[in-house]
Amino acid sequence: MKSNFKTAFLFIMLLAMAIACSENKNQEKINGDKSGLTQIFPKGKKGSSETFTGNAYNTGLVDADSVFTTAVGNVYFQPGARSNWHSHPAGQILLITDGAGYHQIEGRPIEIIKKGDVIKCPPNVRHWHGASADVGLQQLYIVPNTEKGIVNWNEAVTDKVYQSAQ
């Protein structure tokens, strides 16, 4: 009996630890993204289908003004989501804070981007960026010198182009 009690006690401890461990894993993860990315800034509002394919969420963090002349925000791309082709009159800097995805400057190969990467896209050059098919992407964007303009949107990235990255 004493041994059975010990067995039961250890079994309960094992179960409790499994639950605690799995809760720790899910802490600060984004709902609906099986890749379990960490969220630092609010998820924001779903981007329009006129400028994004799939589910991308944008939160403005700094609005352009005449003092800082800089726009900053966070975009969370769910797996498979990407921006349309677009360009920035003064260029754009991307900081990848979690996940993995793709960035392509027109005419160049698709680059794989992931947590910790920093990407600079020059002024007036067409590019697109987004999540990989399986893992989402958390990116901060910085648009400098907004007195020159912020963004010019173009056509969607076709499935053929997107799938060529995989």
Added chain:
Amino acid sequence: MKSNFKTAFLFIMLLAMAIACSENKNQEKINGDKSGLTQIFPKGKKGSSETFTGNAYNTGLVDADSVFTTAVGNVYFQPGARSNWHSHPAGQILLITDGAGYHQIEGRPIEIIKKGDVIKCPPNVRHWHGASADVGLQQLYIVPNTEKGIVNWNEAVTDKVYQSAQ
């Protein structure tokens, strides 16, 4: 004997899970900071004692150039660490990606800053920022319009001023 075997098996499983769970908790955490902050960018180089009090580590992510005219980097402040008083000719934007600390614009009360906060410090205004006494701080900084200059460093923040925040 069969029951003893079961007990031993469960005990080993419990031990293995405890180790796995603790490893998961420590994943991507910064060595030497008991507050266990998440690290996205490299920890970088220890900041000079001429411009920081305590242990602060700086990683440049984007160097200022004539196209983007923007400097971007990450500073990790260990608990108790803070910058000297300083100012930026074109201002500074801070994005707090983990932890908690303080920011003060000269002449104004000390603000508590934490993960998810965005701080704008206007041009040519003296300020300081750093970690709380108990929890470290991970911050991204953005210095716009670097053609006007990046930073002017001044004196250290005294313990009296720093401790008044607590």
